[in-house]
Amino acid sequence: MSETTRTYRPRRDRVWFLRSRAYTIFVVRELTSVFVAWTIAYLLLLVAAVLDGALPAFAAFAAQPWVIALNLVALAATAFHSVTFLNLAPKATVVRLDGWRVPAFMIQGGNHTAWLLVSAVLFWVVTR
Template sequence: MTTAYRPPRDRLWFARSRHYTLFVLRELTSVLVAWSIVFVLMLADAVLGGSLRQFAALAAQPWMIAINVVALVATVFHTITFLNLAPKATVVRLGGWRVPAWMIQGGNHSAWIVVSLLIAYVILRSP
């Protein structure tokens, strides 16, 4: 009885190409994006539930600060790569003319910066 040849699996297939590596990193950052959402929901619960002091004490722990800094970097990377993919997923035509990818990306990144600055302004101006 013969058995079929099965080549060994390459567990680092994504490391062979820069594009594959960025793809896998982007997918892995989704976990930290989810953590950011959970953290904001915990903050909202603390504000609404009256336990803001306890939440602030938890958020001030060095390990929590480290997780949130890593999550911020991962979220920024995820956002940039997501916005850069938009022209591939959305084709915009104006009167038969296809809007170039750099215009779609530029609009997305500009909107992201404007919204981020607006949120920063509202948060930083409060006492």
């Protein structure tokens, strides 16, 4: 009589991240990296168009409805990615001043304030 051995294979849970709000936010944040990459590629295409003198062709491309919709989704995804990244900074970085640990809300507040200031300066430069 021959014995056959069977290996244990646990069932895979493909939606494991939906069972916890923290895991869901983590996975969504990681997926927003695709839209961050699109934003970088789009800006590089804009720079290339300006340097090559092909700005009218780029403007025609950028005016297409699907590009506008994609950029709006990318804006929302990039904002979500940025906010969640800045909120995680105090957990990843411990800042100590003379042995005193800087509280998380101060690190988050500094990060968000710097983000708003840089955004305001960029807005001023672009719109003037």
